[in-house]
Amino acid sequence: MSSDEHYKEIIRKEMAKLKKPVKLKVFTSQRTQADGSKIRECMDCGQFMTLLRIYEENSNGMLTIEEMSIDDNPELVKRYDISRVPTILFIDNEGKEVIRYLAAPQGAEIQPFIQSIFTFAGAPNYYETTIKQNLGRIQPTTIKVMMTETCPYCPQVITIANMFAIASGGKIKTVIIDISANPDIGQYYAAAGVPYTIFNDKKTITGMVGPNEILRALIGGDIHVSY
Amino acid sequence: MFPTDSLGFDPEKTYDIIVLGGGPTAIGCAIYAARFAMDVLIIGKTFGGLIATTHIVENYPGITSVSGPGFVEMFREHMQSLNISFISDEIGSIEKVDDHFVLHSFFQKFKASTICIATGSERKKLGIPGEEEFAGRGVSYCATCDGPFFKDKVVCVIGGSDSAAKEALFLAQNAKKVYIIYRGKEIRAEPINKKRVYENEKIEIIYDTNVAEIKGDNSVKSVIFDNGKEFEVDGLFIDIGSIPNSDLAKRIGVNTNEKGEIIINRKSETNIPGIFAAGDVADAPFKQAITGVAEGVIAAYSAFDHLKQMEIEY
Numbered sequence: 001m002s003s004d005e006h007y008k009e010i011i012r013k014e015m016a017k018l019k020k021p022v023k024l025k026v027f028t029s030q031r032t033q034a035d036g037s038k039i040r041e042c043m044d045c046g047q048f049m050t051l052l053r054i055y056e057e058n059s060n061g062m063l064t065i066e067e068m069s070i071d072d073n074p075e076l077v078k079r080y081d082i083s084r085v086p087t088i089l090f091i092d093n094e095g096k097e098v099i100r101y102l103a104a105p106q107g108a109e110i111q112p113f114i115q116s117i118f119t120f121a122g123a124p125n126y127y128e129t130t131i132k133q134n135l136g137r138i139q140p141t142t143i144k145v146m147m148t149e150t151c152p153y154c155p156q157v158i159t160i161a162n163m164f165a166i167a168s169g170g171k172i173k174t175v176i177i178d179i180s181a182n183p184d185i186g187q188y189y190a191a192a193g194v195p196y197t198i199f200n201d202k203k204t205i206t207g208m209v210g211p212n213e214i215l216r217a218l219i220g221g222d223i224h225v226s227y
Numbered sequence: 228m229f230p231t232d233s234l235g236f237d238p239e240k241t242y243d244i245i246v247l248g249g250g251p252t253a254i255g256c257a258i259y260a261a262r263f264a265m266d267v268l269i270i271g272k273t274f275g276g277l278i279a280t281t282h283i284v285e286n287y288p289g290i291t292s293v294s295g296p297g298f299v300e301m302f303r304e305h306m307q308s309l310n311i312s313f314i315s316d317e318i319g320s321i322e323k324v325d326d327h328f329v330l331h332s333f334f335q336k337f338k339a340s341t342i343c344i345a346t347g348s349e350r351k352k353l354g355i356p357g358e359e360e361f362a363g364r365g366v367s368y369c370a371t372c373d374g375p376f377f378k379d380k381v382v383c384v385i386g387g388s389d390s391a392a393k394e395a396l397f398l399a400q401n402a403k404k405v406y407i408i409y410r411g412k413e414i415r416a417e418p419i420n421k422k423r424v425y426e427n428e429k430i431e432i433i434y435d436t437n438v439a440e441i442k443g444d445n446s447v448k449s450v451i452f453d454n455g456k457e458f459e460v461d462g463l464f465i466d467i468g469s470i471p472n473s474d475l476a477k478r479i480g481v482n483t484n485e486k487g488e489i490i491i492n493r494k495s496e497t498n499i500p501g502i503f504a505a506g507d508v509a510d511a512p513f514k515q516a517i518t519g520v521a522e523g524v525i526a527a528y529s530a531f532d533h534l535k536q537m538e539i540e541y
Contacts, residue, residue, distance in 0.1 A: 108296050127334060129334075130334045148375055152280050152299070156273045156274055159315065180375065190445060191376075192364050192376050193364075193373045194373065210317050211315060211316055
């Protein structure tokens with residue numbers, strides 16, 4: 001089997017796990033030229049959209065990627081507060097934004113992205129029971145995770161944060177930020193290490209954090225394992 | 228391509244073996260356990276372990292050269308082909324109930340007939356003023372994570388091991404200058420990496436020197452050597468060895484040595500029947516991915532043997 005065939009086989013196997021329909025909104029800089037053809041000015045957008053379309057095509061209709069040009073959709077840009085491309089939005093059935101990517105996930109970042117799609121579509125979420133049990137202790141929180149493509153610990157932190165957000169019924173929102181593509185955001189938050197996790201623009205944690213530390217930051221206190 | 232995790236966990240099942248960890252040792256153990264038709268689950272804080280932070284792996288037979296993260300993804304794909312699930316969680320305690328173990332985390336309770344502790348090790352800290360204050364603001368323990376922030380800047384690597392040499396080589400790709408600061412008279416890197424360090428014009432080694440303090444304002448600006456000299460740097464990468472993650476093992480009565488490493492025999496057995504250990508957390512003198520994998524594989528076989536002897540259906 002060629003590496004291309006092997007790759008497609010894994011994608012098909014992966015996408016077969018998607019049991020419910022899921023739709024993502026992806027804002028890009030796609031422009032229609034005078035001759036009617038379309039180009040994307042954002043450097044990462046083209047390659048990333050090609051990858052997303054491969055997933056979409058192999059999902060038996062379960063995954064829909066709704067690409068929207070920021071030039072052609074000013075009302076939506078305003079409604080969803082889009083200021084960068086690409087921006088990917090996971091919006092739940094009630095219209096609440098759960099996950100925002102200011103990134104075009106590549107390489108190892110694909111894994112948490114796809115895992116988040118599955119969980120968003122109803123696949124088992126390991127953290128769901130505990131998050132729901134502790135919702136009363138969790139304040140509405142936006143978790144920003146700053147990452148770079150080469151960071152080996154970032155995929156793990158992103159997976160946990162996104163799964164927490166999906167389990168929280170809208171109380172937690174995540175914003176995943178590639179600070180190589182958005183260096184001004186990294187500078188604004190003075191990030192000099194990744195993963196860099198920020199809770200409501202106040203509490204910050206640099207480096208690998210596990211589910212216990214993230215939960216501890218969310219509930220503002222200690223957590224205890226009942227032995 | 229990176230397959231997804233954690234979709235196959237069964238909270239009601241008593242697993243034949245639960246492997247604690249997430250690095251090559253844990254994955255090697257789990258792969259063999261799966262091939263012995265044992266129900267296996269891996270639970271760890273992070274997938275990949277310390278090797279995920281390694282710039283390049285060149286000493287694993289069959290693989291000429293691969294990045295640390297690339298190496299880990301090869302493990303993940305192998306694991307997924309055997310339907311082995313990995314769960315990102317931290318076990319807080321383990322108790323023996325009848326003929327099995329119950330493992331508790333804040334999120335879940337797990338049951339297992341045997342356990343392999345492959346929790347690895349974590350980077351040692353210098354324990355000097357400024358280290359904690361500037362963590363994430365110029366002080367780092369992971370060059371592959373934070374190296375890109377120091378493009379065209381001056382950084383230093385503290386340590387003289389092979390791992391420190393590889394960190395310096397990785398950093399030299401982007402940094403303006405890399406100083407290796409080592410307390411000894413000659414770095415202890417593998418000869419191949421030592422040669423690369425010596426030949427790299429961006430890398431300079433400062434011998435017989437310890438860092439006593441880290442100074443700065445919003446970020447690191449300089450370090451103070453133990454001879455009192457102040458040395459200007461923009462970043463500091465600490466790689467002075469590691470300490471075994473054996474706290475949980477100690478709490479449940481597993482014997483450890485003076486370094487905190489779990490004492491195991493040739494069968495990767497600990498002093499508690501049914502609990503095995505392998506890799507960096509155990510007391511082997513030479514710690515490499517491949518030796519850890521070997522110990523993990525032996526642990527899987529010993530666990531398999533244990534189940535047979537205990538006449539536990541697997």
